[in-house]
Amino acid sequence: MGGELLSLGSPIVMGILNATPDSFYQHHEGAEAIRMRTRQMLAEGASIQDVGACSTRPDSIPVSEEEEARRLREALVIVRQEAPEAIVSVDTFRSQIAKMCVEEFGAQIVNDISGGELDSEMFKTVAELGVPYVLTHNGPLPKSISKEGEESYSREEELEVVSQLMREMGSKVERLHELGVCDIIIDPGFGFGKTLKQNYIIMQNLEVLHELQLPLLVGVSHKSMIYKLLGTTPEEALNGSTVFHTVALQKGAHILRVHEVREAMECIKVTHALIRSEE
Secondary structure, eight states: OTTSOOOOSSOEEEEEEEOSSOOSSOOOOSHHHHHHHHHHHHHHTOSEEEEEOSOOOTTOOOOOHHHHHHHHHHHHHHHHHHOTTSEEEEEOSOHHHHHHHHHHHOOOEEEETTTTSSOTTHHHHHHHHTOOEEEEOOSOOOOOBOTTSSBOOOHHHHHHHHHHHHHHHHHHHHHHHHHTOOOEEEEOOTTSSOOHHHHHHHHHTGGGGGGGOSOBEEOOTTOHHHHHHHTOOGGGOHHHHHHHHHHHHHTTOSEEEESOHHHHHHHHHHHHHHHHHHO
């Protein structure tokens, strides 16, 4: 990444920097807020800084490409001043935004929540840029609804949810390889185009994704799959996020994409002490 190797022998943390006024949880507007967030993530141990400037929360309307570029330029100038050696991921579904961030600011990773669905040029652009790509699953999966209107899956139906996700991800991995993209990170896309129950089915079967033989990123921090189940708010979802991070680590996740870096680092340390004690 940017000419250096990033070891995934042990799990690492990707810290979130939302340079937006309207993210569903935490945002960092203005130079001072961005500067402080960058310093905080570095101090707490984030291996990757994931910088985004276009909210993708449910029901949001994406800002224009021009506005996204303006926000990212403002943020990345500061990130590079504060952390010139940091590994930076750009969170965008637009190929030209990805190109700008890589060429102007040396961003080392493109994190596309749409899995290439919102910009037909994204896969080709990433191949030309020669940077790692986070391939996110974003789309509908098989539904099963009981007579009472609640989600109710048999074991066979649960497996079909996971199998369809695997087929769709595997097909895109093949396309990316054909274009020459070598470094792909898989993100099952918790919260993107999925029902509450489907999110839990995927987490329960997360280890199946290792069949793709690629690094696995999990992003569940403060998402609705947690706070809706608990009947709370995004601000109250840290404890639930940590529970999910623990399960994801036990199932072999390589990267945790999080808002609270320190807590995630502690989760990694404790969970892996438990795993080693069983060996």
